[in-house]
Amino acid sequence: MDTLKSYCDQIYIKSLIVFCNDCFTTNEVIGNSRFVVTTAFANLVSPKTGFDKNWFKRMVKEQGIEQIIIAGHCDCHVIQFLFDDESNNPHWNEAQSLLNQLQIWLGRYSEMSEADKLKFMVHYTTLQVQILHGYLEKVGLDILVKGIVIDENHENVIREIDLDYFPKFINSLN
Numbered sequence: 001m002d003t004l005k006s007y008c009d010q011i012y013i014k015s016l017i018v019f020c021n022d023c024f025t026t027n028e029v030i031g032n033s034r035f036v037v038t039t040a041f042a043n044l045v046s047p048k049t050g051f052d053k054n055w056f057k058r059m060v061k062e063q064g065i066e067q068i069i070i071a072g073h074c075d076c077h078v079i080q081f082l083f084d085d086e087s088n089n090p091h092w093n094e095a096q097s098l099l100n101q102l103q104i105w106l107g108r109y110s111e112m113s114e115a116d117k118l119k120f121m122v123h124y125t126t127l128q129v130q131i132l133h134g135y136l137e138k139v140g141l142d143i144l145v146k147g148i149v150i151d152e153n154h155e156n157v158i159r160e161i162d163l164d165y166f167p168k169f170i171n172s173l174n
């Protein structure tokens with residue numbers, strides 16, 4: 001099983017890694033010259049949150065980014081905040097609607113065990129990988145998109161998103 005560090009040590013192409021704002025493991029990657037590190041609210045990398053096609057083009061052109069890794073994590077307090085928040089703030093509408101859709105499919109987040117919450121994060125990250133991949137394809141940017149989920153409670157063991165495991169799940173989005 002890979003930890004975040006061993007996983008990153010095996011990556012040799014210039015990569016952008018997107019951590020959630022409250023993820024504690026960001027510093028394991030900072031200093032690795034093959035990585036550009038950024039954070040996003042609930043990992044939501046989309047035009048609505050300021051990550052538009054110009055931003056990605058700049059990453060490719062100026063930083064030489066060839067792949068993007070979305071790094072979800074366990075015990076995400078931002079996710080919990082998004083479930084509890086009732087402000088209807090348009091900035092996080094998109095994240096909330098993704099999360100609400102997942103609750104319909106997977107059950108109530110607040111009633112889940114720690115293991116099921118981690119599975120929930122795998123699904124959430126899968127959705128984000130799929131959405132970002134579609135967006136980059138649409139704007140003509142040829143960048144790989146991958147996803148991982150970090151278990152910060154268990155030595156930062158990571159689970160890599162395998163989109164082949166989720167064909168039914170993803171098809172139901174279309």
Ligand SMILES: [Zn+2]
Nearest residue numbers: 020022076078
């Ligand atoms: Zn988080």
